[in-house]
Amino acid sequence: MKVIFLDRDGVINKEVGYLHKIEDFEFINGVFDACLDFQSSNYKIIIVTNQSGIERGYYSEKDFHTVTDWMLNQFKDYGVRILDVFYCPHGPESSCDCRKPKPGMFNQANAKYHIDMGESWMIGDKEADIQAANSAGISNTVLVKSGHNIDEKNSKAKFVFDSIKQVSTVL
Ligand SMILES: [Mg+2]
Numbered sequence: 001m002k003v004i005f006l007d008r009d010g011v012i013n014k015e016v017g018y019l020h021k022i023e024d025f026e027f028i029n030g031v032f033d034a035c036l037d038f039q040s041s042n043y044k045i046i047i048v049t050n051q052s053g054i055e056r057g058y059y060s061e062k063d064f065h066t067v068t069d070w071m072l073n074q075f076k077d078y079g080v081r082i083l084d085v086f087y088c089p090h091g092p093e094s095s096c097d098c099r100k101p102k103p104g105m106f107n108q109a110n111a112k113y114h115i116d117m118g119e120s121w122m123i124g125d126k127e128a129d130i131q132a133a134n135s136a137g138i139s140n141t142v143l144v145k146s147g148h149n150i151d152e153k154n155s156k157a158k159f160v161f162d163s164i165k166q167v168s169t170v171l
């Protein structure tokens, strides 16, 4: 199985900082069409997202799941199937192995689905997304400008694009 891994905030939805309410969730332009393209090219789609707001106490695990279920339904309405969502609820001081830039969520996904990492991709809006993917054996990486400010010159990403919209041009 080949997979396109997506970070959530800044890639799928506009980055608002510790998003945890449906009413604050705004899809980035073109995300549904991009995902339909990925599916047509026989990629499965998996979301890997840091959610330290949970450990920080800004919102609960239940809040996260409420937003996730709503988001997955929106995708479904457009014919997009998200295979799975992996999240790290821990904060930066935690010694967990799942918070990006650590590769734990990719490894969990690989253990569950037996993924061809060499044929897979990661799309993120932070260098930590790229680093985590590289550590998990994914060299096909895209940094998008639709979220956090990026340092394009010093990025390890294979491609830098304005948004997820452009990714299908290099698959
Ligand atoms: Mg992000």
Ligand SMILES: [Zn+2]
Pocket: 088, 089, 090, 094, 096, 097, 098, 099
């Ligand atoms: Zn974690």
